Amino acid sequence: MADIVLDKVSKSFPDGTVAVQDVDLEIADxxxxxxxxxxxxxxxxxxxxxxxxxxxxSGELRIAGQRVxxxxxxxxxxxxxxxxxxxxxxxxxxENMAFPLRLAKLDKETINRKVDEAAKVLELTSLLDRKPAxxxxxxxxxxxxxxxxxxxxxxxxxxxxxxxxxxKLRVQMxxxxxxxxxxxxxxxxxxxxxxTEAMTLGDRVVIMRGGAVQQVxxxxxLYDHPRNLFVAGFIGSPSMxxxxxxxxxxxxxxxxxxxxxxxxxxxxxxxxxxxxxxxxGIRPEHFEDAELVDDDTRRRGMEFEAPVDIVESxxxxxxxxxxxxxxxxxxxxLEELAADAGAxxxxxxxxxxxxxxxxESTVAEGQTRRVWFNxxxxxxxxxxxxRNLTLHEGRAAGALAD
Amino acid sequence: MSADTVEKSxxxxxxxxxxxxxKPPLSENKKAERKLGLLLCAPAALVxxxxxxxxxIYSVWLSLQRFDLRFPDQREFIGLDNYVTVLTNExxxxxxxxxxxxxxxxxxxxxxxxxxxxxxMHRTLVGRGLVRTSALIPYGIVTVVAAFSWRYAWTPGTGYxxxxxxxxxxxxxxxxxxxxxxxxxxxxxxxxxxxxxxxGLALVPEDLLKAASTxxxxxxxxxxxxxxxxxxxxxxxxxxxxxxxxxxVFDNIxxxxxGGNETSSVSMLAxxxxxxxLNLGIGSTMSVLIFITVAIIAFIFxxxxxxxxxxxxxxxxx
Numbered sequence: 001m002a003d004i005v006l007d008k009v010s011k012s013f014p015d016g017t018v019a020v021q022d023v024d025l026e027i028a029d030x031x032x033x034x035x036x037x038x039x040x041x042x043x044x045x046x047x048x049x050x051x052x053x054x055x056x057x058s059g060e061l062r063i064a065g066q067r068v069x070x071x072x073x074x075x076x077x078x079x080x081x082x083x084x085x086x087x088x089x090x091x092x093x094x095e096n097m098a099f100p101l102r103l104a105k106l107d108k109e110t111i112n113r114k115v116d117e118a119a120k121v122l123e124l125t126s127l128l129d130r131k132p133a134x135x136x137x138x139x140x141x142x143x144x145x146x147x148x149x150x151x152x153x154x155x156x157x158x159x160x161x162x163x164x165x166x167x168k169l170r171v172q173m174x175x176x177x178x179x180x181x182x183x184x185x186x187x188x189x190x191x192x193x194x195x196t197e198a199m200t201l202g203d204r205v206v207i208m209r210g211g212a213v214q215q216v217x218x219x220x221x222l223y224d225h226p227r228n229l230f231v232a233g234f235i236g237s238p239s240m241x242x243x244x245x246x247x248x249x250x251x252x253x254x255x256x257x258x259x260x261x262x263x264x265x266x267x268x269x270x271x272x273x274x275x276x277x278x279x280x281g282i283r284p285e286h287f288e289d290a291e292l293v294d295d296d297t298r299r300r301g302m303e304f305e306a307p308v309d310i311v312e313s314x315x316x317x318x319x320x321x322x323x324x325x326x327x328x329x330x331x332x333x334l335e336e337l338a339a340d341a342g343a344x345x346x347x348x349x350x351x352x353x354x355x356x357x358x359x360e361s362t363v364a365e366g367q368t369r370r371v372w373f374n375x376x377x378x379x380x381x382x383x384x385x386x387r388n389l390t391l392h393e394g395r396a397a398g399a400l401a402d
Numbered sequence: 403m404s405a406d407t408v409e410k411s412x413x414x415x416x417x418x419x420x421x422x423x424x425k426p427p428l429s430e431n432k433k434a435e436r437k438l439g440l441l442l443c444a445p446a447a448l449v450x451x452x453x454x455x456x457x458x459i460y461s462v463w464l465s466l467q468r469f470d471l472r473f474p475d476q477r478e479f480i481g482l483d484n485y486v487t488v489l490t491n492e493x494x495x496x497x498x499x500x501x502x503x504x505x506x507x508x509x510x511x512x513x514x515x516x517x518x519x520x521x522x523m524h525r526t527l528v529g530r531g532l533v534r535t536s537a538l539i540p541y542g543i544v545t546v547v548a549a550f551s552w553r554y555a556w557t558p559g560t561g562y563x564x565x566x567x568x569x570x571x572x573x574x575x576x577x578x579x580x581x582x583x584x585x586x587x588x589x590x591x592x593x594x595x596x597x598x599x600x601x602g603l604a605l606v607p608e609d610l611l612k613a614a615s616t617x618x619x620x621x622x623x624x625x626x627x628x629x630x631x632x633x634x635x636x637x638x639x640x641x642x643x644x645x646x647x648x649x650x651v652f653d654n655i656x657x658x659x660x661g662g663n664e665t666s667s668v669s670m671l672a673x674x675x676x677x678x679x680l681n682l683g684i685g686s687t688m689s690v691l692i693f694i695t696v697a698i699i700a701f702i703f704x705x706x707x708x709x710x711x712x713x714x715x716x717x718x719x720x
Contacts (some may be wrong), residue, residue, distance in 0.1 A: 055611050073615040086613035089632035099627075100617035147617070157616075 002064030002154040002187060003029045004050060009059035011045050011211075019045045021211040022059070030185045032178075034202035036192055037234070038340035042211035043191045044159055050189060051157050052076050063154060074103075079148035083160040085140045086130040093119075093143050094128040100151045118150045121180070138169045145180065155187040160195065174200060193340075195235050199223070207231050209336070217380070225396045229386035230333040232281050232379055238319065238354045242334060244327040245280040252380075253397070254280055255326030256304040256373065262400040265380060268389050278389070279329040283377040284319065287355035289363060290370035301374040308367045309352065313359070320363055322353040322371070332382040373400050458693065464686035466632065469678035484687040494671065494688070500580065501667040505648040508587045512644060513637070513707075515588065516595030523596065524603045541593040549657035552586045576663040582667065586654045595640055602636020603629070642703040646696055668692050 004027040011020040020042040025059055027033045035043040048054040050061060052073035061069055068076050079100070087096050101111045122142045125285045134139055140160060148156055161177070162170045178201055181188050192198055198205045199219040207214040207222065207230070215227045219235075226232035232240050245252040245259065247269055252259040259271070259280065268274060290303050304324075312319040355371060363369050376398035380389045390396050428436070469477045488494050519537055526533045535542050540548070555563040558571045572578035614624045630637070645664055652669040655661060661670045672692060676685025 048612075051612075051616055053615060073612075074618040076616075078616060080613065080616040082609045082613060084607065084609045086609035088610065088614075088628060088631070088636070099614075103618040103623060147613075151617075185545065301552065 003027060003031075004155060004187060004189065005060075005062040006046070006050075007060040007062070009024065009046070009049060009061055010057050010192045011049060011054060012044070012057045019211050020049070023208075023213055025206060025213070025216065027187060027189065030187055032181050032188045032190065032203045034190045034192060034198045034205045034206055035208060036195060036198035036216075037208035038195060038336065040210075043193075043208050045211075046208070047080075047157050047159055047189060047191045049153075051078055051080050077154045078157055079147050079151055079153040079155075080157040080159065081144045081161045083163050085132075085144040085164075087140055087143055087147075089132055092131055093124060093131050093135070093146075096132065096143055097124075097150050100147065100389045104151070107373075108123060112226065114150045115146075118146045121149070121177075121183075122146045131201045137165055138173065141165060141173060142176075145177070149180070149184065149186075152184075153186070155189065156181070158188065158190045160192055161190075163192070163194070175181075177201065179263050196237060199235065203266060205235075206362050207234060209333075221394075225391060226388055227331070227381065227391060228388055229279060229281070229331055229381040229383075230337065232381070232388065233334060233337045236283060238284050238356075239337075240283050240379075241353050241355075242329040242381075243280045243282075243324070243353075244329045245278045247274075247276050247278065252278065252280065254311055255324040256280075257302060259302065259375065259378070261398055262398075263402045264392065264397070265301040265389060265399055265401065275382050277383060279331060279334075279381040279383050281381060282373060282377060284354045284356040286377040287353075287357060288372050288374075288376040289357045289361035290372045292358055292361060293372045297374075298372060300376055301371045301372050304371050305368055306353065308363055308365055308369050311363055317359050318361055318363065320355045320361075320369075322355065324353050329383070331381070331386060333386050428470070461686040463690050464682050465690045466681050469681075469683040469686075471682060474696075478633065480683075484683050485691070488684060488687050493666075494668070496664050497666045497668045497671040500665060501649060501651065501669075502582055502615065504587065504644060504651055504667065506590070507643050508584050508648050509641060511584075511588050512592045512595045512643065515592045516599050518639070519592060519596035520599035523600050537596060538593045540590050541597075543590070545590060545653040546657055547589055548584055549654045552582065552589075552602075552654075553658050556582055573659055574663065577667060579659045579663055579665045583651075583654050583658055587648065587651060591644065595644055597714055598640035598643065599633070599636060602633040602640070605636060606632045638703060638707050640698065645699055645703070649696055649699065650692065 004025075006023050006025040009020065009023045010018065012018045023042075023046060025033075027268075035046060035382075037043050045054060049056050050063075052068070052071060052075075056069050060067055063076060063078070069129065088099065097115045097118060098111050101114060106114075115128075115163060116125070119128055124139070124146055127135065127139060127143075128225055132143065135143065141164075144161065158177075162173050165173060174197060177190075183370055184325065190197075190201060200205075202219060204216060205219050206216045209230050215222055215231045217225075217231055222231055223234050226235065229242075243254050243256065245254045247253075248258075251261055265297055288297075293301075306322040306324050309321040309323045311321075355373075357363060357371075377396075378390065378399040380399060381387065382389060388396065390398060390401070392401065421523060422639055438718060466481060467477060468480045468483070523530075523534050523537060553573065555561040556568075556572050558564045558568075564572060568578070610628055610632065611624055614628045619627065650669050651667045652673070655665060655670050656673075659665045661667075661674065666674070668688060669692065672685055672688035675681050675688060679685065
């Protein structure tokens with residue numbers, strides 16, 4: 001068990017591409033940290049550098065206070081779980097799990113005891129004599145985990161370990177991973193491109209984009225106080241709505257109406273180089289059917305009317321899609337997020353607004369409905385830099401803050 | 403990763419699959435499909451029968467006769483007498499021993515060298531094409547041409563190798579002749595071995611090696627405990643090909659020693675009896691015996707070592 005420190009770690013390839021740029025990260029002993037981001041953001045490269053499978057171009061990597069930049073993977077005492085599971089096909093489950101112990105030259109009895117213990121934890125005891133080819137995906141995944149835990153390494157590194165499982169099993173294994181990590185208390189670095197996994201698993205989440213860290217923090221903090229447009233758009237499902245907003249006479253002109261601004265945001269916008277156009281971000285759950293809002297709440301937000309496009313009833317609440325007119329919000333970050341979601345060439349006409357309303361709402365498709373939204377939960381982003389303008393000392397305060 | 407690979411790996415033999423398919427009555431569609439399959443196979447099967455099956459059967463027929471072209475009148479059917487003659491003859495067993503020695507030594511050396519070459523070709527990042535092409539040059543040269551260049555190189559007085567390494571005439575002594583024959587064989591076919599092994603190397607998933615690294619394996623342990631087992635099917639195919647090939651060694655011996663000083667292989671012996679000696683009966687008998695030996699070698703590889711036929715999907719890969 002150990003802490004892992006990345007000190008300005010960078011990775012560049014001979015052809016000049018920079019995969020990872022000046023990553024600073026301190027992972028405490030026993031902490032569960034998630035690296036998340038779209039494909040090509042450098043998260044796997046970062047993990048491979050921690051494992052020693054890729055050389056570090058510059059910067060320093062310390063495991064348990066010791067510089068390990070030049071150490072071979074086998075001398076770093078870390079265990080890795082791969083997306084492909086990487087089980088040795090010629091060995092049985094038992095042999096697979098015993099492999100690292102055999103390499104460490106432990107005696108037979110100890111090896112057997114440790115393998116049996118790990119197999120019990122992961123409910124693999126009845127499969128110990130099978131070959132990987134005769135296991136299901138979930139079982140293979142558990143063997144891969146077992147091979148990692150038998151050795152009691154300083155840290156676990158997991159590279160999208162659940163991505164090859166089907167949706168249901170993935171949710172199940174998520175809790176297994178989470179419980180296992182808590183039980184063992186081993187420092188864990190976990191790479192995923194799935195923001196749900198990131199939100200549910202980690203003590204802290206590191207969001208990466210283009211080789212650089214965007215924001216580091218506990219999942220809830222990233223969700224509530226995104227530092228920039230990219231983080232705001234990446235975290236959350238369905239994702240945050242983004243609308244074009246023009247600054248006009250101390251207020252904002254948007255497709256949802258004239259949004260008033262508090263003193264603080266107004267001051268930000270008064271400086272000479274302040275953007276004249278902004279992107280307004282608001283999460284689906286910060287909308288509500290105007291009929292269901294009491295007066296006290298109503299004062300904290302504003303209302304608009306829009307035609308209902310589609311209603312998806314989830315039982316506990318309703319996802320309602322509205323068609324709002326007006327210019328589409330555009331920024332490099334948003335395009336990248338759309339590309340990652342595979343929807344770059346499929347945006348639809350106009351700005352479709354996703355809202356999450358109470359189940360009691362009587363909203364129906366085809367209606368024009370009055371909807372309330374919470375001004376305190378609004379985020380405003382500079383389209384040029386992506387910076388969240390409503391963020392003050394790390395906290396998002398909405399549009400009205402004084 | 404799917405269920406069908408799981409099934410295949412538990413039942414690696416074909417019969418179960420075929421048996422399972424036979425049980426239910428065939429639908430119209432299946433029947434038509436099967437008919438089409440047979441029709442598509444027919445031309446190839448016909449050609450094979452004409453150019454392969456017929457000569458084999460004919461030589462078996464010849465081997466059962468006393469048939470010497472110098473004494474055509476004495477031709478008669480004599481059953482297995484020719485086989486008794488050959489199998490009790492010391493020249494045959496000497497040639498058989500020589501062939502076996504050449505086969506075992508060359509294939510073993512080629513495996514080691516070929517593996518090294520394959521790894522180099524696989525790992526090379528700069529000038530990959532150049533490295534691969536130059537490694538394959540020996541294989542691209544006609545064997546007889548290469549054999550002549552070896553012969554000249556070992557000819558006393560004019561050959562550079564003879565001048566460098568030997569005082570006498572190495573191709574006139576049995577041990578050194580055999581060594582030179584094997585050297586020529588190895589030089590010639592190692593690239594072929596390397597090529598087959600390189601295909602096997604490509605089957606080793608990168609993740610597996612990474613996993614072994616983090617599990618604490620040294621480079622050598624990664625090679626022996628991870629790469630070799632995963633490559634086993636490819637290695638066996640390469641060995642099978644080369645063993646069958648090496649057992650029929652002919653051209654190098656023909657050019658280098660012409661079988662002198664008891665360096666004849668069984669193929670040389672069969673040639674000498676059949677073509678030079680004009681003894682069709684004895685020559686055919688030897689050919690049939692070579693054919694049987696080769697078949698036995700192939701059988702051992704496929705049945706005992708479980709070599710997969712090239713091209714067939716093997717579940718071991720994952």
